[in-house]
Amino acid sequence: MARLKTLTDSFSVVEGMAVDSPGNIGAFEETAVIPDRRGRGNLYVLVELVGSLAQPEVVERKLVEAARQYLASVGSITAGIRAAIKSANTYLYQHNLHAEGEERCIAGMTLMVLKDRDAYVGQLGPALAYQVGTAAVRRLPADSAWLSSESLEDIDPKLNPPLGMRQEVEPDLFHWRLEQGDVLLLASTMLSRLASEDVLNKTVRGKDAAAARDDLQDLCRGNDVSVLVVKVTGVGQASSAAVEEPQTEVGDTQKGGGLWTRISSGVKETLESRQTALAAEEKAIEETTEEEPGLEEEHEEAPHRPVVRLNLQPVLDGVRKTLAAAGRAAGVLFERVLPAEQGVGAHKPGAQGMADIFSAKQRRWLLVVVLIPVLVLAIYVVSRLQYDRSQQNQVRLLMSQASDAKLAAQRSSSPAEQRAELATALAALDQALKLRPDDAAVKQERQAVSQYLDQVSGVVRFAAFNVLKEFADTEAAKTQLSTVIVRGADVWTLDLGLDRVYKHLLDDSQQALRTTEVEPVVVRKGDQHGGIPVDELLDIVWVDSGTQPGAGNMFIIDRKGQVLVYNDATGLKRFATADTSAWRNPVAVAGYLLSRFYVLDGSANRILRYQLSASGFEGAPSDYASAAGTSAISGGVDLAIDGDVYVLQADGKIVKYHQGSPVAFPQKGLDIPLSAPSCIFVTGSMDEGGSVYVADTGNSRIVKFSKAGEFVRQYRSVEPGYMDNLRGLFVDEANKRVYLVSGNKLLQASLAGQ
Secondary structure, eight states: OEEEEEEEEEEEEETTEEOSSOTTEEEEOSOSBOOOSSSOOEEEEEEEEESOOSSHHHHHHHHHHHHGGGGGOOSOHHHHHHHHHHHHHHHHHHHHHHOOGGGOOEEEEEEEEEETTEEEEEEESSOEEEEEOSSOEEEESSSOHHHHOSSGGGOOTTTSOOBTTOSSOOOEEEEEEOOTTOEEEEEOTHHHHHOOHHHHHHHHTTOOHHHHHHHHHHHHTTOSEEEEEEEEEEEEEOTTOOOOOOOOOTTOSSGGGOHHHHHHHHHHHHHHHHHHHHHHHHHHHHHHHOOOTTHHHHTTTSOOOOOOOOOOHHHHHHHHHHHHHHHHHHHHHHHHHSOOOSSTTOOOTTSOOGGGTSOHHHHHHHHHHHHHHHHHHHHHHHHHHHHHHHHHHHHHHHHHHHHHHHHHHHHOOOHHHHHHHHHHHHHHHHHHHHHOTTOHHHHHHHHHHHHHHHHHHTEEEEOOOEEEEEOOOOSSOOOOEEEEEEETTEEEEEETTTTEEEEEEBOTTSSSBOOOSSOOEEEETTOEETTEEOOSEEEEEEEEOSSSTTOEEEEEEETTOOEEEEETTTEEEEEOBTTGGGOSOEEEEEEETTTEEEEEEGGGTEEEEEEOBTTBBOSOOEEOSOGGGGGGTTTEEEEEESSSEEEEETTSOEEEEETTEEEOOOOBTOSSOOOSOOEEEEOSOTTSOOOEEEEEGGGTEEEEEOTTSBEEEEEEESSTTTTTTEEEEEEETTTTEEEEEETTEEEEEETTOO
């Protein structure tokens, strides 16, 4: 069957201007003749970027380069396409995490591989491809919201995910059978709006790549569109077509050099072809990783990594010698066991010889049966060596990509760009570790890149945690820890699941709790105080008395507005609270000087301020926030007070109020936006400095801001699992300790970190 070859051409129009070397198009061909056996095939990529980046071509080239990783993959073609598109998505997702404002974007990708007479296509997001054949025009995808919707607002990204929006994606995979004369088009989605399939058929069918390109560009009439044209033509009969060999008479052992000669010759050819394939693969990867001219002189300080070479020739020679020796030994064995023909060495007449049992033909087949396992073992050994060599080459390529990304980060002065490059390096090293999980060099490099990323991102790692207590469920309910407050040696913990408040004591080391025979429960739901049972608990808060440092009371509030005040001298005392019937859905409480406490009621868009009097909290509460600032209260999950009020919202925003009016809190310099935060904590008073801390549950970290809203640093755990379910936070800056509630555990760590 005739081999096929390709002719390619492309064009791209951006803002009405033709682009000479578009960064969103890539064609990587081993040869113009489509590979039919060895190799990964010819690769073609087109990226469609959606966004308003200052330099979109930089991101486009990164995505094309990520897709090029297909050429270094192993396994099936479709698995390689899938992995390459996922790698591109990982890059863009990390870019968006670290980018700010208009530098975030999404993208679509079409990746096509041609091998033998097949086209394998992978697509994700806004993507478009056509096969214009002699019989019909086929479009991929046949149906997509990215092609049919009038505007981006009509597209549901959950059902039609693009690159860069979700961490995990699954591309669509397709297959075409190629025929001589096909014209394959990879294009941005605008082409489907500019031309129907019939128009495309008339425009490109029967034309070469250059003519099809010119006619398509005229058809698009200056609209912003990118197209890659691949014309499929024939090159005559395949050079590798099988040639019928003359048959050899089975009974004639001398023709063709004998049976063993033919078997060993076939083994030799198999081994030599394996060695040739390995050498070709190594050469291709060395050419891929070779630096451009002048790069070595420009970066003389970069250490040169030695190339690991595995010489298989001695192994192959040894295998061939082993097979030859096995053949000779088997021949001697059969000469001794089997009888000779009549003549010299023949058995005496009358004796029953082995020749009566085995014919010459049967003896030769018995020899084949003995030699086949040896041949299979030899092929397995060489295949295994080839697989190991291929893995080494891939790891070397991925290490080179990681090194390039790390070098780019070192050159950049932008923290956002540095984080994006280092994320790319980590992704490459993670792929290398999947291939070689025990490779010490890869592990060491990954640790170095991770530490560099921590440095750029202002990360301090908690080296260790003291597990102060692990709270257990009961038969009736599950524990749900919330607030933790530390005053001196007293450690107060609120459990909303069991509706209990605990008061533990730190021991003399200040790193563990004193043991008690019974749980030190101060209040639980159903307890009677002043003749009124305690309802479901809402929150606990410490309120300074304002008379002397450290003096104050613990306020325990339930959802019906009952307030219990505790101090060591008087124990628990109940206070009535006015206007609690107006509460809709209070979510948090904060306290401040002179026995004042504040209730955050997001459903009512109110922050209620109560003042303790001689008769309790019976005076009507006042609204803290001005009318202009109430719109930001809804969606609040927690609040903190230092004289100013800070409201933490579920979407990660922090609204700061000064004297009831909102002021800016921009979270400037934060690498990754807050995700599902649960708790906010403020240190110091309004006029004495201090900091704002947030338990960022979605990102498993504690984030520290200045009170002006500027990022200071973030705290993460060295070991996974400790900060995966943050629910409460208390910071003791004087003693450089932090207390965390994570899941059902109460933890303590040093702010000094690692």
